[in-house]
Amino acid sequence: MPRTRCYCNGILTDEDFPLNDVSEHLAEPSSIVWIDLCAPDLHDLQLVADELGLHELAVEDATKGHQRPKLDRYDGHDFLSAYSVRLDVETGRLETDEIAAFITASALVTVRRDESFPMDLLVKRWDDRVDLTRYGVGALLHGLLDFLVDGHFATVESLDDQIEQLEDLLFDDQPHDKDVQRRSFELRKSLVQLRRVVLPMREVVNTLMRGDLGVVHDELMPYYQDVYDHVMRATEWTESLRDLVNTILETNLTIQGNRLNVITKQVTSWAAIIAVPTAITGFYGQNVPFPGFAHQAGFLTSCLLIVALSLSLYLVFRRKGWL
Template structure:
């Protein structure tokens, strides 16, 4: 699906147009044009590239899966690979958004419908007179800012879950918590792998003064850059906390295992001592005075009881039982 939002002299037209009509639309005079492609086919991508004269390598990156966040600058425009983030019961999910940005147009491409795209488009339509006159730089900022702001609720949910796991560990670690902790660490690692390169992308937009929009937008890109720094710091802090929780859980599991081993060892020693007495009096020698003694049986049982109780008290004192 291709959606075209056109701004011209404080007037706007929202057109759901097939890709074949884009050459005519692009040829018209306009102050700002946004072309959004949702789950495009290879033919649609190729047609878009032909209309805007995009470099084949940039189009190839658009069709690639799991591309690293980056910015490639070409003559008169740039290609930006960026990611949004959502969180569900199943875990974190990243959504790629490929962006072509020129002096008076922006082309976005993504595999599925994204709320952040609709929200940015709605915001632009509602403020089309002001935002349209600001050019492509401010529209790009609006989209990138919305994508980056989506990271914060995801990190908040992960941090909240990490604190819950920490509480469970402090109340007594369990082996099953290892899998939950490692799952959260993997989610944080995925966010870190995306946010780090995205910080570099924003650094380029802030430092290199791209020619396809003015200097006024640099302050806005700096705001997105600062948000990414906060995200990276939060991810690193939460990962460090989870590393401590993981170590604490391993220590608690090891401690609980040692407690079980000590109890089993103590019980085994007590039983072995009693078995030793039973084994001695169970030998079939002729000359065993206790066999003919009237109180021999009671003496043997009493001896076993005394040894067992004595060992039990000793192990109890040293906290093995």
């Protein structure tokens, strides 16, 4: 069922009324209407479009979805497309919920694809700032943008925490190469998706703040400026985290190379030590007479040489840090 609200002079006067009564509420002076459609069928959306005179291209974009964040201007209304985001901490995957909005002088229509978008939280935010609703549709639109951008910012913070945990895993005494590589790929993929959502919001908010649109009341300008500041911070933070993830991947490769060098030195050192007894026993195993041949003294001499030379090589390699 569509959700509806009517405000008059900033005061909520009616709620959950039928779509057929929209025109009646809009006929009242100083009234604004909010309509929320969740996975609407063509009949409901066309009914709202006829009531408010919405452009067919904007209606088509809202119906098909999968739009990039944008603000399109039409005669008599504007069309907004944006996304709410959240991070699945367990998998590192970014989950997005698309929302479209039709913005007229006296009505805000939001269109969602499913119930995953937390609309109740947005309504609560509007109810907590009832002092702003007297400034018209711009106040409702500010609440929507502020809610979306705060979600972007919270997701960036969560990604930052995950990357810090990845750094601890990277420099752990025990190697976690597979976990680091898998987690780095997941976080990098999420950051790329987040960048596609956050970056265009700069243009969206900046366009809304232009005076020729007439959407934002002068009293609301500081609030939109605050949203724009949050968008910029989230964008810059996202870019820096992308660079940090790339640095982690490069550092992981460097650490793997260093570990391989250490292992190579250790294996080579032990091979050199093992070569000493192999050479001595091979020499004493020749079928030719030599000092100590066929005598116990020869056996003892070979054992002493093996122990002395092997111990000497071990100490030398140990001092050089190869073992």
